[in-house]
Amino acid sequence: MTEKIGVVGAGIVGLAVARELARARGAEVTVLDKEPHVGAHQTGHNSGVVHAGIYYPPGSLKARLCREGVALLKEYCAANALPYDEVGKLVVASTRAERPLLSALAERARANGVPGIAELDGLALREIEPHAVGVGAIHSPHTAICDFPAVARRLALDVEEMGGSVRLSHPVRAIRERSGGVDVLAAKRKFTFDRLVVCGGLGTDTVAGMAGHPGDVRIVPFRGEFYALQGAAKDLVRGLIYPVPDPRYPFLGVHLTRQIDGGVLVGPNAVLALAYEGYTWRNIRNFGPILGWPGTLRMARSHWRTGIKEVYGSLVKGAFVRGARRYVPELTAADLVRAPGGVRAQAVARDGRLVDDFVVDVHGNIVLVRNAPSPAATSSLAIARHIAGIVPALVR
Numbered sequence: 383m384t385e386k387i388g389v390v391g392a393g394i395v396g397l398a399v400a401r402e403l404a405r406a407r408g409a410e411v412t413v414l415d416k417e418p419h420v421g422a423h424q425t426g427h428n429s430g431v432v433h434a435g436i437y438y439p440p441g442s443l444k445a446r447l448c449r450e451g452v453a454l455l456k457e458y459c460a461a462n463a464l465p466y467d468e469v470g471k472l473v474v475a476s477t478r479a480e481r482p483l484l485s486a487l488a489e490r491a492r493a494n495g496v497p498g499i500a501e502l503d504g505l506a507l508r509e510i511e512p513h514a515v516g517v518g519a520i521h522s523p524h525t526a527i528c529d530f531p532a533v534a535r536r537l538a539l540d541v542e543e544m545g546g547s548v549r550l551s552h553p554v555r556a557i558r559e560r561s562g563g564v565d566v567l568a569a570k571r572k573f574t575f576d577r578l579v580v581c582g583g584l585g586t587d588t589v590a591g592m593a594g595h596p597g598d599v600r601i602v603p604f605r606g607e608f609y610a611l612q613g614a615a616k617d618l619v620r621g622l623i624y625p626v627p628d629p630r631y632p633f634l635g636v637h638l639t640r641q642i643d644g645g646v647l648v649g650p651n652a653v654l655a656l657a658y659e660g661y662t663w664r665n666i667r668n669f670g671p672i673l674g675w676p677g678t679l680r681m682a683r684s685h686w687r688t689g690i691k692e693v694y695g696s697l698v699k700g701a702f703v704r705g706a707r708r709y710v711p712e713l714t715a716a717d718l719v720r721a722p723g724g725v726r727a728q729a730v731a732r733d734g735r736l737v738d739d740f741v742v743d744v745h746g747n748i749v750l751v752r753n754a755p756s757p758a759a760t761s762s763l764a765i766a767r768h769i770a771g772i773v774p775a776l777v778r
Contacts, residue, residue, distance in 0.1 A: 385776040388566055388575040389413045390554055390589050394425040394530055394762045395754055396581035397537035397548070402766035403579075403773065404544040411546035412575070413538070414568045416553030416585070421534035423659065424583050425759060427724025429608075429639045429647055432456075432466070432526040433757040436473065437627060440493040443740045444757065447768060449495055451761030452526075458763060459528055462536050465642045469621035471525035472507055474516035476708050480626045481518055487626065488520050498523040513618040513710050525622060529642050530759045557592040557748075564593075564747050576776050579749045579769060584658040584727045586752065587671070595745045599729040599737050599752055600675045603658050603668075606650025607696055608721040609706075611638075615717035619646045623709050628688075636705035648706045648718055653696045654682070655725055663696075680734025729753035742769060749773050 385407065389400040392415035400411045415422075432452060438445035459466035475484040484501070491499045500521045502510070507519040538548045549568065556567040557578070564578040582589045587601050611619070624637040639647045657667040672678055703715045729737040729752055740761075741753040749769060758765065 385409045385576045386574070387411050387773065388564065388573055388578045389581060390566075390578065391415060391581035391583055391585070392417070392420040392534070392538065392548060392550065393423060393581065393583050394421060394534045394537065394759050395583075395751065395765055396579075397534055397541060398762040398766035399579055399581055399769050400546060400548075401537050401540045401544070402763075402770040404541060404546050406767070406770050407773075411541060411544075412573060413541060413546070413548040414552045414554055414566065414573070415548075415550055418551050420538050420548065420550070421531045424724065424727060425534050426531045427661075427722065428530060428756070428759060429650070430527045430530060430642055431622060431639060431760075432528050433760045434471070434491070434496045434522045434525045435494040435757075436471075436487060436491040436496055436499075436520070436522055438490075438494065438757075439738075440490060442738075443768075444738070444761070445494045447740065447761040447764040448757045450767075451757070451764035454763035455528070455533070455760060456526070459533065464529060464532050464536060466526055466528045467642060468524050468526045469640050470510065471522045471622035471624060472511055472514060473520040473522070473624045473626060474507065474514060474709050475518045475626050476516050478517055483626045484518055484520060491520065491522065496522060496524075511620055511623055513712055514623055515711055516709065527622075527640060527642050533762075554589055554592065557589070557594075559593065559747055577747050577749070577773050579751070579773060581751045581754070583754070584725060586727065586750070590750050590752075593745070593748050593750070595743070595748065595750060597743065597750070597752055599731050599741065600677060601658065601727045602672060602675065602678050602681070602730040603655040603660055604652045604726045604728050605655040605660055605723055606652060606726060607723040608647045608649035609699075609702055609718040610721040611646040611648065611713070611717055612719050613717070615713060616644070616646045618710050618712055625709070636702065638706060638710060647721060648702065649721075650723060651696055651702070652726070658725070658727075660725055661723055675730065675732075677730040677732045677734045681730050681736065684734055726755050728755055740765065742772065744772060744774065747774065
């Protein structure tokens with residue numbers, strides 16, 4: 383008898399998981415999502431970067447699945463005629479004080495097996511990005527960009543072609559686990575599955591709560607706001623220009639990112655959002671649950687100085703411009719225009735610790751993806767293989 387598996391979430395991770403369960407296990411898969419189209423949130427609101435694996439601690443799930451995911455994603459895009467362009471990335475040290483961090487980052491990248499990593503001086507980096515400045519840089523020539531929403535749409539088609547279904551406008555309203563499986567009420571219909579995988583992204587806590595597994599980490603949303611370069615300023619950036627990241631945070635700082643459509647984004651910052659889908663300051667819909675999680679206030683107490691700096695950058699365009707000019711001095715305020723932002727689903731532990739690695743829990747017949755922030759889109763096909771291997775086997 384064919385096993386029936388439900389997947390909550392039609393973002394790129396959920397769709398990749400559904401495809402893999404159908405492909406590798408021959409399961410009859412049903413994807414449920416409350417939105418009217420796939421990739422409505424994190425998948426459709428990111429910078430489109432296919433990360434090479436530079437930043438992640440060697441041996442971590444992120445490091446392993448990112449490197450595996452890059453290869454799988456590149457192959458998948460080629461097989462399905464989806465855009466994929468290895469534009470390359472510079473991680474730039476703007477001061478001598480950042481040079482030791484840059485060297486450590488290069489060693490980490492090599493330990494993770496990132497190909498082609500080169501350490502450059504201030505002159506050599508300008509051969510890669512003629513308008514950039516810095517005292518040194520790491521060059522990752524195979525870091526790429528792609529169209530993640532297009533990948534998600536293709537994955538949804540794969541699921542359906544393998545006999546599964548993608549049910550959009552089907553918000554999950556209730557979950558009941560029983561000895562042999564899981565019952566799910568979505569929209570006005572009851573679904574019966576042998577197993578359920580929750581890839582809820584920003585809605586993870588809500589769905590996990592319905593399943594009776596609220597967990598020891600909770601999603602705290604961070605809004606990332608972008609500007610875009612306009613006119614001739616777009617020609618000042620060939621590929622990707624990133625700062626040396628602060629090792630205390632999983633965020634990468636304001637950077638310049640060429641897009642698959644030829645545009646260039648500047649950003650994002652990382653501002654605490656007060657709604658899970660808080661794309662603007664006006665949305666405070668989940669203010670209570672977010673601040674009610676003890677980890678949120680503990681995190682805020684530990685990092686309030688950085689938080690104030692990020693809010694200032696959100697409210698004052700000049701702060702964004704200064705951040706960009708640190709790496710490309712020719713930019714002016716007139717070159718930057720507001721662009722749509724996104725919200726990152728970042729898991730925070732009860733003690734206020736920002737959870738860095740991917741986190742997947744198994745509770746009986748239910749598998750919960752607790753934390754899958756960047757590079758989850760890059761890693762999606764590898765994450766799918768990992769999850770397909772831990773979904774409990776069906777015993778008849």
